[in-house]
Amino acid sequence: MPKRRPDHIPTRTCAACRVARPKREMDRLVRIGDGSVHRDLTGRLPGRGTYICHEPDCRDPERMAAAVRRALGAEPAPGTIAIEVNDAAT
Numbered sequence: 238m239p240k241r242r243p244d245h246i247p248t249r250t251c252a253a254c255r256v257a258r259p260k261r262e263m264d265r266l267v268r269i270g271d272g273s274v275h276r277d278l279t280g281r282l283p284g285r286g287t288y289i290c291h292e293p294d295c296r297d298p299e300r301m302a303a304a305v306r307r308a309l310g311a312e313p314a315p316g317t318i319a320i321e322v323n324d325a326a327t
């Protein structure tokens with residue numbers, strides 16, 4: 238059984254602000270087979286993924302769309318990446 242260092246926290250880099258943060262503070266967005274972009278609530282969707290942090294600036298729909306376009310090469314359909322700020326409480 239592998240030892241886990243208690244201080245080890247996996248981090249991901251935000252596609253919008255490029256800051257690395259703990260994975261649980263990020264939302265994963267995935268481009269699936271048909272080219273559409275979805276928010277991955279389970280962290281298990283297959284496809285190419287990127288992460289967006291919870292900073293209000295990064296939640297700006299235009300900035301988020303630009304980040305997704307850059308990271309995934311896909312244009313998110315309006316509404317698909319709408320993320321409610323109060324989701325962060327969960």
Ligand SMILES: [Zn+2]
Pocket residue numbers: 251252253254255256289290291292295
């Ligand atoms: Zn960010």
